[in-house]
Amino acid sequence: MSTYNRSQAAMGPMVLAMAIIVGILLLMALVVNWRTVEHIPSVDYAPHAQAMASEADFPVYAPEGLPEGWVPTSTNMSTDGGASWTVGFATPSDMHAEYLITGDAEAAASAAPGEAGGTVEAGGLEWRHHAADSEGDRALLHEGGDGEFLVVSGSAGEEELERLAGSLQER
Incomplete structure (x- = not known):
């Protein structure tokens, strides 16, 4: 029989996993925002x-x-x-x-x-x-x-x- 009890589980691993997911989402938001800045190429006439x-x-x-x-x-x-x-x-x-x-x-x-x-x-x-x-x-x-x-x-x-x-x- 297992001696593991859920009430003894630490919050640390879950907080770490959530921080990684939030970090990835922030990075994706920055990339999307950076790419939507309009850049119109200019020519010399x-x-x-x-x-x-x-x-x-x-x-x-x-x-x-x-x-x-x-x-x-x-x-x-x-x-x-x-x-x-x-x-x-x-x-x-x-x-x-x-x-x-x-x-x-x-x-x-x-x-x-x-x-x-x-x-x-x-x-x-x-x-x-x-x-x-x-x-x-x-x-x-x-x-x-x-x-x-x-x-x-x-x-x-x-x-x-x-x-x-x-x-x-x-x-």
Whole structure:
């Protein structure tokens, strides 16, 4: 017959086991919290701006002086069938805005979704406002006098799109 009695059991092993479990749970919570911090990768669009200025046969505009919170996330330049350059941004309100400069009227029209409406002035240029399309993207379109088309579009609000448009400076 066994002489073990549960009333004589010590609490020490149980407290140790609970401390280990709580420690593991705290470590898991820290890892999950650390991994949920958003990190938006940033790109440098200056090399494409310089290359575009040498390739295009029209004036090239590039964003300058955007306030904190604007993160350039992508840049893409193409010289097939005419020079075009696109720069994508994450905005301070965590939306998307994109800038396109091209000499191709069709490419500009397809980048400016929605119905054309009134005009707005930003950065000393007049922009034609395009209302939100079925996906919620809106756009501003400027037709330059030297064959260039500037399009600022995305899911960002009108105020942020106008801020991006206003930041465009001729190179």
